[in-house]
Amino acid sequence: MEIPIFTVDAFTNVPFKGNPAAVCLIENELQDDLYQSIAAEMNLSDTAFITKQNSMDFTSAPGMTKRHLMDTFFNKTKKMECNQVVAFGLKFWMFHLQDQDEIKDLLKAAVGDLPIQDVFYSPAIKNLMIRLADTCNRSDLMSLRPEAETLVRNETTGKIKSLIVTLKGTQTSQSGYDFYSRVFSPWVGVPEDPVTGSAHTVLAGYWSEKLEKKKMMAYQCSSRGGEVKLEMRDDGRVDIIGQAQIILQGILKI
Known part of the structure; x- marks a missing residue:
């Protein structure tokens, strides 16, 4: 199996700044243990798995997965095109x-x-x-x-x-x-x-x-x-x- 993979620096327009994440483009769902193994191999705080539906699974640690939306898409040539904007909505918490x-x-x-x-x-x-x-x-x-x-x-x-x-x-x-x-x-x-x-x-x-x-x-x-x-x-x-x-x-x- 060959999976296109990228390193993306988020919340910055300058390389080597912001928050680094690995991004994998996948055609079909993988087994849960494979997601975790890839995330561990990348050794970054987040590893994202993007499908054609624009969904992204951020895997931070074994057994922990967070789902967000990113303004990025997976095209027919298996390349990631990014308009240089990351956006997702989260609940804001009381204190x-x-x-x-x-x-x-x-x-x-x-x-x-x-x-x-x-x-x-x-x-x-x-x-x-x-x-x-x-x-x-x-x-x-x-x-x-x-x-x-x-x-x-x-x-x-x-x-x-x-x-x-x-x-x-x-x-x-x-x-x-x-x-x-x-x-x-x-x-x-x-x-x-x-x-x-x-x-x-x-x-x-x-x-x-x-x-x-x-x-x-x-x-x-x-x-x-x-x-x-x-x-x-x-x-x-x-x-x-x-x-x-x-x-x-x-x-x-x-």
Whole structure:
């Protein structure tokens, strides 16, 4: 069996930035264990399997599959054509205010002495979100170097899978971003995620309320970096949109 395969950098228009994913074009459904084996071989955070119906299975880890839609299609010559836009709709998750005294050691491990404005928790997806005070700037966020081992040591209850640190954007002539973020997930083996769709389901709901905006532009300040366009919908979901670059293509022989 020969499967066309690509590496796509999502949420960026620059190669080697954004979130890298493997994309496989398949004629027919594969056995479940083969999906997992291909994903493991690619060794990226997401591996997508696209059929002619434009459906995409993102396989992140054994036994975990997420289905999204991507503005990409599989043509008759078994090539992937991409108009450089990735778009999918996800439910945005509710959150509640978190008592900072209960997790003060974890907060210290995450942001050091930087001032904190709010801390929220989203139990549905086990995300803890720290909003830095507006006196902080983007360089403060980018300078954070939390150690994965320290974060894990300070949270052993299993209630947190990802830690989001966010900051209000400046909206200057140099930057049109409504907010910035970084995402750390050492509890699931990811010290820092390059660009995180699931985290933006929490961030979108929070910042939409604070900024009183339905449409926002965000930037995730990982070392790779990525731009995320967000559009809040009336059905309780958020559209997550970004550019994409195909940087590698080949044939997977099985």
